[in-house]
Amino acid sequence: MIDLCLLGCGGYQPLPYRYLTSLLVRCNGSSLLIDCGEGTQIAMKQKGLSFRQIDTICFTHYHGDHIAGLPGMLLTIGNSERMEPVTLIGPKGLEHVVRSLCVIAPELPFDLKYVEITENEQTFKAGSLQLKAFKVNHRVLCYGYSVSLNRTGRFDPERAKANNIPLRYWSVLQKGGTVESGGRILTPDMVLGPARKGLKVTYTTDTRPTRSIVENAAGSDIFICEGMYGDDSMKQKAVEKKHMLFSEAANMAAQAGVGEMWLTHYSPSLVRPEEYLNNARAIFLPTYAGKDGKSRVLNFDDEE
């Protein structure tokens, strides 16, 4: 199960009723936060979400509207009695930017681990989740993220027998363990059928449309994508500022074949995004306007 919460859906500036774009992904007692602009901690409090469980914070890039809330967030996590390290993941420059911001949070009760992305595409573990960063196209170095929860195959006793696995090891192998027995290494694939469909969420903001987004969003249950401007007449501005139109996001969603798309990172000038939703829905019908606090629990197919 993955529990998603789009904490805010604004771009550039936090507004009274629209916090900055940020996504909280919860899975098996561990939380992963992507982007942390000014006010993200307030948005979390508004939803009653736990700070103590935040194990990982990822940044798409270091413009203020995606990271200015970090020192306050770390202080509040510190105040939640967390002692375990928090892993920070982001483009090159991560440690310099975070250490500079932490001039006002010099004594945290937990360690920070810095993981700088060095490749165009790079994968990480975050608790039970697989995390993949992929480079997008903004005015500064910027990444999108896919978060996946993989699902192993069903237990297959015929396969276990065919592989001569002693009965006493079936359970441990089924649960993902590895066993050494009689000079053999027994692994889970020896007792499991083919992997089943897992869960996948892709988040990208502050970018022009790119092939990397289409490729990495492919197969996502939910694709959360910036929609800075709703009106197609804003195309030139979108190109200049390296942002996106609703219709451009929808084209990518259609190409990637995602389950549904949530738009986010609206321009402060875009007061009622839903008025432009048809510009996206004409291209990709299951498009929804992200809203502060929009949440979804994703379950494996037969575990609804």
Add this chain to the structure above:
Amino acid sequence: MIDLCLLGCGGYQPLPYRYLTSLLVRCNGSSLLIDCGEGTQIAMKQKGLSFRQIDTICFTHYHGDHIAGLPGMLLTIGNSERMEPVTLIGPKGLEHVVRSLCVIAPELPFDLKYVEITENEQTFKAGSLQLKAFKVNHRVLCYGYSVSLNRTGRFDPERAKANNIPLRYWSVLQKGGTVESGGRILTPDMVLGPARKGLKVTYTTDTRPTRSIVENAAGSDIFICEGMYGDDSMKQKAVEKKHMLFSEAANMAAQAGVGEMWLTHYSPSLVRPEEYLNNARAIFLPTYAGKDGKSRVLNFDDEE
């Protein structure tokens, strides 16, 4: 005229319905902001206040809840088309702290002027306002601020005549100008009666009670003072954390003989400050619980 707005009234952490303590003082088209925690810019937007007019930002100290909102605030001021410099005033370390935080706001369209407080008490000009910083007693170096709008005496033609001021200079001297005439320097005091009562506001937070507060708050129309804890049984915690009880704030207000007191910088654990208001009112009756957005226009006595 001074126009005050207590933008928030929280301490430690911004909450969904309580922004962090910050005061905006507007006078003659110039705005002065004291403290700028995370969310202060959202509080300003909620009240529809102009960012372009912020000429001065003062800091009491550099704990995150008083300064974490600065980079976002500066970016938003920059977005308001301001080109004129913004003056920053605060305790020693100001430039280091601000430059570190501005790692995410590297290209502002205006200059920052840094004014570090070097004395226990120090005065500054901020537009038409007189600003005085005075040292208080917190876990780190911390200052309170008094903001005054002085008022000259009435125009006194008898005095002008007695000083042999030519009629043609009366108006310019009355308006505060200085004139050289026939080898004499003519100054406003030569045509004005005694100074009249001006306006004064004092703001102090994150401190134990001090003599400096009582002395500097004396004669204030409004005294805005931290009230971290309402319940007198929290005394020991207040002493340890170097904060204040409502009753301690009220004692200072009474000693200073202020017009009225607004409490602010409540502990997040203090959900309903008004329930403890009587602890202050028993000592100083005109005590009010500060609320987000609490505003007041102060006029000279006969200009209501």
